[in-house]
Amino acid sequence: MVEFLQFTLSGIAFGMIYAAIALSLVLIWRGTRLVNFAQGAMAMLTTYVAIEVVYRTGSYWMGFAAALAAGLVLGAVCELTVIRPTLNKPPLNAVIVTIGLLILIEGLAGIFFGGQYRSFPTAFSQTGLKINGTPLGVSRYDVFVAAAVLVTTLALAATFRYTSAGLRMRAAAFNATIARLSGIRVARVLTVGWALAGLLGALAGVLVSPSTFLYPNSMDTIFVFGFTAAVIGGLDSPLGAVVGGLLLGLALSYAGGYLHNGANLVPLVALVILVVVLMVRPDGLFSATQVRRV
Amino acid sequence: MSSDTVPALAVEELVAGYGGVTALDRVSISAGTAAITAVLGANGAGKTTLLRAVSGMIRPRRGRILLDGTDQAGRSPEQMVRAGVAHVPEGQGVIPELTVEENLRVGMMSWPRGRSRADRAAALDEAFGRFPPLAGRRRKLAATLSGGERQMLVIARALLARPHVLLLDEPSLGLAPRVMAQVMDLVVRLSREHGITIILVEQNARSALAIADHGVVLNLGRVVVSADAATLAADVALRHHYLGF
16 A cells, blocks of 8 residues: 555656656647657756756756746747748658757757766755655655646646637637637747747756756657657647646556566556557547547 | 728739649739628639738739738738738638637737727627627637527627728528528628628629629639629629529
8 A cells, every 4th residue: 555655656756747748749739730859858958958057056946947948948949940941841841850850959968968977956855755654655856846847737727728828829729820810920829839848848857857867868768758648648638748647657657666577667568558548549538629530 | 091092902913823723813803991892703713712812821923912002912911910801711710629708809819919908808898799699608619609600700700800801701601591691781781880891702692792882703713704793693694604593
């Protein structure tokens, strides 16, 4: 029972990070119908920005803020420079451009920051919390991770739901033609979407790096799990991304904990979950679009 | 108000198309302030392309699009709506994932930044006053509306942009006859009471000519006839040949 509780709580903590990546992918998918394969690499780069700022200023929070700001800027810059020219071309062009961006960013990170593993500081203790001497399997830091993603997600959801800028983004995502005819500058909205996705990626990178170390490929696995979570949720649905992230985090945590040799099986379990969800519900669990009937 | 000599909308020698296909070949039309101009013709005649070119959805290759005498050809849809052109495209005009009120709010996105919350609320109330069936469904998703209500919603949304020129593409498509008559009545009121210049593209030539002041018949991207609506409706040979009634 204690074991189960531990696996559950640590599953939630990791699931929230997958959810952040998934949410960033959903933001871009809704705007541009594109999976941004460079999302993890962008997150990694902004985490390097954070680590440099932390070392120079000695303040975790300065680094945290710098990463989020760098994420916003990097997302917008990527959209304006390399994605914008592909938008009226065949869809595969944009996909290949994001893969190129992934390779480019990871290469640049290797050149400028080196390939060695670097440990990332935390603002809170990573020693496990205990209740009456029973370890819970999570630390203060894990609680902070979950809270940070939750607060960001709720803030984004409220922005989308209740503000004029949010309505512009939703209208542009659902029907770009109507949006443009109504006077919404859809191109600008897309840039904002990429910027917000960059911010979410940066958040995920900063939050996960104390547990994984930071190196040029450090976000690759996290990206794959985040992508899986987004697909489980339906790619279209912000709620689906969060639920998908949590489900995947829990499933992987249980698999890693209960299965024999579980830690090595985690990527396989993620794949199995992805295949099963796509077989049962090809549009994902939360997709708003109806299954096409021919 | 523009003077009588300058039409609210004039299209001159417009050439437009898709890829290698020329869908509009030197098309010219002229619409006076508050007039209803019916654009008629078979499928593929270029009616929809004409509206798309005027609202900026496609860039004309040549020709001029004059709004109150000023050439606006080559502008984007975002700019055209700010210049006073609202375009209601054929079918699928509502955003079903948004609520009725949100759909209407999208119609005010072309307003200048400075307009107050109160102005916007008043405009919404006015829209709901004009279309009472929508008022009861304010917070419902647009996906739940009937065909007639959807058409009301798209027209209401277009009106919120405060247009001088309204482009309507097949507003009666798929509607029951009674609902269609209501939509046609609404179109007449928009021109007579609100002074909006209307370009009406219709498959149903008979009902379009019944309310229009002027009619333009397109065939294979060219203007075949441009005349008084009454004259067109009386021309039996033309009706049989191009309009199918």
